[in-house]
Each structure stands twice: as structure tokens, then as C-alpha cells.
Amino acid sequence: MENDELKAIAEGLLFASGDEGISMKQLCRILDVPDSIIQYILKELEHDYGRKDRGLMIMKSRGILHLTTKPEHSNYFxxxxxxxxxxxxxxxxxxxxxxxxxxxxxxxxxxxxxxxxxxxxxxxxxxxxxxxxxxxxxxxxxxxxxxxxxxxxxxxxxxxxxxxxxxxxxxxxxxxxxxxxxxxxxxxxxxxxxxxxx
The missing domain is CATH 1.10.10.10 (Winged helix-like DNA-binding domain superfamily/Winged helix DNA-binding domain)
Known part of the structure; x- marks a missing residue:
């Protein structure tokens, strides 16, 4: 599976996991890829979300990854x-x-x-x-x-x-x-x- 497809699936999994979030181990298991690939994919996603025209970001809380909104937009929420x-x-x-x-x-x-x-x-x-x-x-x-x-x-x-x-x-x-x-x-x-x- 190509990295672009893995990245898209990982993004979907982050979204679908909602408030519960998802761990690195769960991503590795679901996508059936090693930890190093998941880390690379997450860095790619973080780079994508780092742009000003994106409203989401990946947050890690207690070892769990969440797809969430950006802190700088908090006043609007x-x-x-x-x-x-x-x-x-x-x-x-x-x-x-x-x-x-x-x-x-x-x-x-x-x-x-x-x-x-x-x-x-x-x-x-x-x-x-x-x-x-x-x-x-x-x-x-x-x-x-x-x-x-x-x-x-x-x-x-x-x-x-x-x-x-x-x-x-x-x-x-x-x-x-x-x-x-x-x-x-x-x-x-x-x-x-x-x-x-x-």
C-alpha cells in the first residue's frame, strides 16, 4: 500500500476514533505496518495540518492520538x-x-x-x-x-x-x-x- 493511501486511512481512523482517540499501537495493528511507518505518516499529517488553511491538528493526550481543532482558533469555538x-x-x-x-x-x-x-x-x-x-x-x-x-x-x-x-x-x-x-x-x-x- 502506498504511503499516500496509508496517510489517508490514518487520517480517517483519527477522525473516526472521535473523543476516545487511537494509540500508535492500534494504528500499527490496523494498518499492519511497523511503528516507523506510522511515525512517518503522522509527521506528514502534522506537516499538512501545520498550514494556515487547515483547521485541524493532531494532539497527543495520555498516549492517545486525537484529531482536534487548533488552539489559535479557540476564541471562535x-x-x-x-x-x-x-x-x-x-x-x-x-x-x-x-x-x-x-x-x-x-x-x-x-x-x-x-x-x-x-x-x-x-x-x-x-x-x-x-x-x-x-x-x-x-x-x-x-x-x-x-x-x-x-x-x-x-x-x-x-x-x-x-x-x-x-x-x-x-x-x-x-x-x-x-x-x-x-x-x-x-x-x-x-x-x-x-x-x-x-
Whole structure:
């Protein structure tokens, strides 16, 4: 099979894998080619997507490859979410998202201990918007669900990895006295201000 055809199929697989994404090993197995060929194909795709007239890019998150939108276009996706049919997130949801972003993986109970209030509704809001996802279960009594940020979280805030999160002040610990939303959304607060309805 020619490299151009392999590249086209790999691109299709990246698209078809959706939010779950696909690993290098899966691509090797499906296309029945060695790792070196897949790496070459991905570099070719990354070069193609690097052009200004392309709106997509390949992102690697936790060892999984995703086809996603470019961070530099994130303001337009925020505008899409702010259209009349899309409600802005409440302060409670923003605070919960900040806690999860910095403390992940984290359980709902642990979120509530930090916030000092019940957090069922904010967590459900974030899940419905695909900004967070279940990442497993904690090895403790009851095996509670662990939550972490999703690929859509990175896309929404124009990040390519969690390493790009703005750092917390060295002297600040996230606890009930810390305004996590202010810390986390320092660079995004113009877009994210909303009324606390949740």
C-alpha cells in the first residue's frame, strides 16, 4: 500500500476514533505496518495540518492520538458555545472545573471537601459539556469514580496539553479558602465571567 493511501486511512481512523482517540499501537495493528511507518505518516499529517488553511491538528493526550481543532482558533469555538442556545457556566461549575484541572484524578467527595458544598450539579454540568470525564475508580471504600479533564477541555481553552495550565502561586494551596476559579481562569476570565446559578 502506498504511503499516500496509508496517510489517508490514518487520517480517517483519527477522525473516526472521535473523543476516545487511537494509540500508535492500534494504528500499527490496523494498518499492519511497523511503528516507523506510522511515525512517518503522522509527521506528514502534522506537516499538512501545520498550514494556515487547515483547521485541524493532531494532539497527543495520555498516549492517545486525537484529531482536534487548533488552539489559535479557540476564541471562535468559545463564541460558538456562547450563542443563545448555549448557556454560560456558573461560578460553581468554574470552581469545580478548576479543582478537577489541578487536582485530577479526583473524586466527587474530594471536590466537595475542597469547595465545602455539594457539587453534584456542577459535576453533571461539566460532564454534559464534555469538559471532564470519568478516568477510573479510586482504590478505596466504595471505589468512588475519579474525574479528570477531557480532550474537549484542552480544545476549549486553547491548550495542547495539561502542562500549559497556568501555574498556581507557589505559596498557595487549593483549599476551601482558595478561589480556584480566579487562579485557574486568570488568563481566560474575560470570556468566562457568568452569574452563579448552579
Amino acid at each position: 468559545k463564541k460558538l458555545l456562547e450563542l443563545p442556545h448555549a448557556h454560560k457556566m456558573s461560578q460553581a461549575a468554574l470552581e469545580t472545573l478548576a479543582i478537577i484541572a489541578y487536582q485530577q484524578p479526583i473524586t466527587r467527595t474530594e471536590i466537595e471537601e475542597i469547595r465545602g458544598v455539594k457539587s453534584d450539579r456542577p459535576v453533571q454540568t461539566l460532564l454534559s459539556r464534555s469538559l471532564i470525564e470519568e478516568t477510573g475508580r479510586k482504590d478505596s471504600v466504595g471505589r468512588p469514580i475519579l474525574f479528570g479533564t477531557s480532550k474537549d477541555f484542552l480544545t476549549y481553552f486553547g491548550l495542547t496539553s495539561l502542562e500549559e495550565l497556568p501555574p498556581l502561586p507557589a505559596s498557595t494551596e487549593i483549599d476551601e479558602n482558595t478561589n480556584e476559579a480566579d487562579l485557574f481562569f486568570e488568563k481566560f476570565n474575560d470570556e468566562m465571567n457568568s452569574n452563579p446559578n448552579e
